[in-house]
Amino acid sequence: GQQVMQIPQYQHVQEGEDFTTYCNSSTTLSNIQWYKQRPGGHPVFLIQLVKSGEVKKQKRLTFQFGEAKKNSSLHITATQTTDVGTYFCAGPGGSQGNLIFGKGTKLSVKP
């Protein structure tokens, strides 16, 4: 079935360093969504990308969708302790309407 692979699984950074997580699919994705789950919390929707080569920014977060719509990335500039959590990408699971989530990248930030 449809799968989205996410790397790395874990990332430890010093506060102020940049962070990037990557999401890859073997098939073309019509859209991709990103979610953040804080420790002890529930996933929260961040953004959706639908166009080839699309780039969207939210303050220090930059989201990109690849030209072939098979990969996506989330880049955080100058991480802060509030960025701690697990970041998930999610793509269409099939023809029905569900999303398939990647395994996530767990980000820890050392002050």
Place this chain on the structure above:
Amino acid sequence: DSGVTQTPKHLITATGQRVTLRCSPRSGDLSVYWYQQSLDQGLQFLIQYYNGEERAKGNILERFSAQQFPDLHSELNLSSLELGDSALYFCASSAGGGYTYEQYFGPGTRLTVT
């Protein structure tokens, strides 16, 4: 607060038992999804309902079943529980049934099977 409510927050039960998890979607949302999240694991999609009908099925065990009622709340029934069923179960809702709709997650039900 996402507007999605789940009860109970915590559930501790023994192997072989049956439990029911309940979810109320955001007001106006027609679609409900159930996910299982084990320790340090991703979100495993279980099942989706849209306006009372089953829409999509993921890796849901035969011991598990779900339904969505006319008032759009949903229940996930887990039976013949095993130790490996211990996990966090999330419900999410969205306005529509397609995968372009953002999903709003509830706080989850933490199930512990002893």
